[in-house]
Amino acid sequence: MIRVLIVDDEALVRSGLRMILEAAGGLVVVGEARDGDEAVAAVVRLRPQVVLMDVRMPGTDGLTAAARILASPGAPKLIMLTTFDLDGYVHEALRLGAVGFLLKDTPPRDLAAAVRTVSAGQAMLSPTVTKRLISSFVDRGPSRAESARKRLAALTAREEDVIRAVARGLSNAEVGRELGLTEATVKAHVSRVLTKLGLANRVQAAVLVHDADLG
Numbered sequence: 001m002i003r004v005l006i007v008d009d010e011a012l013v014r015s016g017l018r019m020i021l022e023a024a025g026g027l028v029v030v031g032e033a034r035d036g037d038e039a040v041a042a043v044v045r046l047r048p049q050v051v052l053m054d055v056r057m058p059g060t061d062g063l064t065a066a067a068r069i070l071a072s073p074g075a076p077k078l079i080m081l082t083t084f085d086l087d088g089y090v091h092e093a094l095r096l097g098a099v100g101f102l103l104k105d106t107p108p109r110d111l112a113a114a115v116r117t118v119s120a121g122q123a124m125l126s127p128t129v130t131k132r133l134i135s136s137f138v139d140r141g142p143s144r145a146e147s148a149r150k151r152l153a154a155l156t157a158r159e160e161d162v163i164r165a166v167a168r169g170l171s172n173a174e175v176g177r178e179l180g181l182t183e184a185t186v187k188a189h190v191s192r193v194l195t196k197l198g199l200a201n202r203v204q205a206a207v208l209v210h211d212a213d214l215g
Helices: 011-024 036-046 062-070 088-096 108-119 130-137 142-152 157-167 172-179 183-197 202-211
Strands: 002-007 027-033 050-054 077-082 100-103
Touching (some): 002 011, 002 036, 011 027, 011 108, 027 036, 036 050, 036 062, 050 108, 077 108, 088 202, 157 172, 157 202, 172 183, 183 202
Parallel strands (some): 002 050, 077 100
């Protein structure tokens, strides 16, 4: 069973998310929290594998809590809950190491699938949601773009091809089909890219590609 913690200041939202996840099978909600402070304490006490956390909450918000949770040893996978009207909050959460984010109106099947995906160690990077949001939040100022391009210059041509495809929201299998590579080879390329660039996950790699205006 995948252990999940739900963090949202609205009781109705928490209740709805709990029902969706526990009805999906293989997932168990081990606790709920109403704000960032409660979330940090609950992570220590309950040891969830995945945290679903709202970005905006009274008191300690989701971004502040994310920084504290992700800085701790053995941190759980973190998915931010958001809406399209947010701005730099989500972008910063991804830079901190969050593995993705969901819209609050995400279909139940997709919500459960996302939790399973991140629990398995993969970042949640969907072409229809994640790429659109990342693109909206990235500030492609000259200095940031130049810095990102310099970092990406360390990659081989094939590694750059792979990571640009990842930034478009493709899975390893889809990247392999597009570039004529096996899924295992793509996985190895992605792992080397993350190590070379000092990145925590595929989402951070996608942000870097968008920073460089190469997505």
